[in-house]
Amino acid sequence: MSDNSKFCVVLGITGSIAAYKTAELVRGLRALRDLRNPGRRVIVRPVLTVNGAKFVTPETLQTVAGGKVYTDLFSDPGDWDVEHIGLSDDADLLLIAPATANFMAKMAHGIADDLLTSVTLACTCPVMLAPAMNVKMWENAATRENEEILRQRGVKFIGPDSGELACGYSGKGRMSDVSEIIAKVESLFLARYVDLSDKKIIVTAGPTREYIDPVRFISNPSTGKMGFAIAIEAVKRGAHVTLISGPVDLPAPEGVHVIKTTTAAEMNEAVSITASRADIIIGAAAPADFAPVESAEQKIKKSGKKTEKLELAATPDILANVGKIKRDDQVIVAFAAETENLHQHASDKIKKKNADFIVANDVTAAGCGFAVDTNKATLIYADGEINELELMTKTALANIILDAALIISDKKSAR
Numbered sequence: 001m002s003d004n005s006k007f008c009v010v011l012g013i014t015g016s017i018a019a020y021k022t023a024e025l026v027r028g029l030r031a032l033r034d035l036r037n038p039g040r041r042v043i044v045r046p047v048l049t050v051n052g053a054k055f056v057t058p059e060t061l062q063t064v065a066g067g068k069v070y071t072d073l074f075s076d077p078g079d080w081d082v083e084h085i086g087l088s089d090d091a092d093l094l095l096i097a098p099a100t101a102n103f104m105a106k107m108a109h110g111i112a113d114d115l116l117t118s119v120t121l122a123c124t125c126p127v128m129l130a131p132a133m134n135v136k137m138w139e140n141a142a143t144r145e146n147e148e149i150l151r152q153r154g155v156k157f158i159g160p161d162s163g164e165l166a167c168g169y170s171g172k173g174r175m176s177d178v179s180e181i182i183a184k185v186e187s188l189f190l191a192r193y194v195d196l197s198d199k200k201i202i203v204t205a206g207p208t209r210e211y212i213d214p215v216r217f218i219s220n221p222s223t224g225k226m227g228f229a230i231a232i233e234a235v236k237r238g239a240h241v242t243l244i245s246g247p248v249d250l251p252a253p254e255g256v257h258v259i260k261t262t263t264a265a266e267m268n269e270a271v272s273i274t275a276s277r278a279d280i281i282i283g284a285a286a287p288a289d290f291a292p293v294e295s296a297e298q299k300i301k302k303s304g305k306k307t308e309k310l311e312l313a314a315t316p317d318i319l320a321n322v323g324k325i326k327r328d329d330q331v332i333v334a335f336a337a338e339t340e341n342l343h344q345h346a347s348d349k350i351k352k353k354n355a356d357f358i359v360a361n362d363v364t365a366a367g368c369g370f371a372v373d374t375n376k377a378t379l380i381y382a383d384g385e386i387n388e389l390e391l392m393t394k395t396a397l398a399n400i401i402l403d404a405a406l407i408i409s410d411k412k413s414a415r
Helices: 017-030 058-065 081-091 101-108 115-122 135-141 140-150 178-189 225-236 265-277 319-324 342-351 393-415
Strands: 006-013 041-048 093-099 127-131 161-164 171-175 201-206 210-213 216-218 240-243 257-262 280-283 290-292 312-316 331-338 357-362 378-381 386-388
Touching: 006 017, 006 081, 006 115, 017 041, 017 058, 017 093, 017 178, 041 058, 041 115, 041 240, 041 280, 041 312, 081 115, 093 101, 093 115, 101 115, 101 127, 101 140, 101 257, 127 178, 135 171, 178 393, 201 225, 201 386, 210 290, 216 290, 225 240, 225 393, 240 265, 265 319, 280 319, 280 393, 319 331, 319 342, 331 342, 342 357, 342 378, 357 393, 378 393
Parallel strands: 006 041, 006 093, 093 127, 201 240, 201 280, 240 257, 280 331, 331 357
Antiparallel strands: 161 171, 210 216, 290 312, 357 378, 378 386
């Protein structure tokens, strides 16, 4: 296992056309940063198979990795250790991308006939596979069985995705996007010690739907990704998490108590019932600000008029309601998705919601806001402090938000 100043990724590259993407993958992994510990970095040690070298050269990988590329089981180990044992001992993560059907079969059955399979057999660190193969090979019963064997052993799979394949077929078998693989590694890289084990956290996520009639509603493009990322990272850090979610197309995070809601009124009720038990409340949801005064029981038909009037009423301000009864030892984190005057509008919301800080972002900026995996936010605190953050994944931002909330919570508890 590597020391705390670095995170060592041993990257296995097998014989798939998708191997050409690994230069970009190595660059992306090496660019990962731990904003809480700026001196900590990711190092990548590529292990290239004979067939992998037919798609990407060792010279290319050596240039982007900034170090040696490992190819031969019987190369001179120098004065430090047998090569495959040294690599496995130093690894914080073994990532195989791309992983062919042949490699999966060898791994499932303990075959170690080259450097990469030997490293794999000797590894005790977490293992991730990003499969890449023809759709028929992926769907073959042997591959299905091998996948199940590996999953039962704790191997994490990234993909494969569906789409056009290099062989001309279409279906499941494409290696996942490099950005998705990097995000999975980043989540592990940024994993903290269990520093939230004594905290109860409520997170709201996603949109709400305010129905005009049974088939039409007012909503927004929120996907819930930010709130779900916060809930997932909080559980990893030991927190007891309740996730109150609007209608989203995301699987329930493991270890999280999920309360599903549809309307802003339902979300407000769920938060009100649970808020008194929470140490930290994070309002990452994007509830609708207005709802129809009346919702028709049946689908509204066209009347022939050129215009129709829809009367709207304000929905409950969920965090403002919690802020009115907030305990001295509670922490409230608000969100502000704005299109103009970001700092002013966000600062106004802090006061209105009695929040300790607000996560503000301009949803019109590239890579920010709804339906993307990244965000560029500004943390604005109740005392006026402002922390401008760079564009990063929502996983990375989730941990920064949790860090800030934990610091405030601990200060309040110490009073």
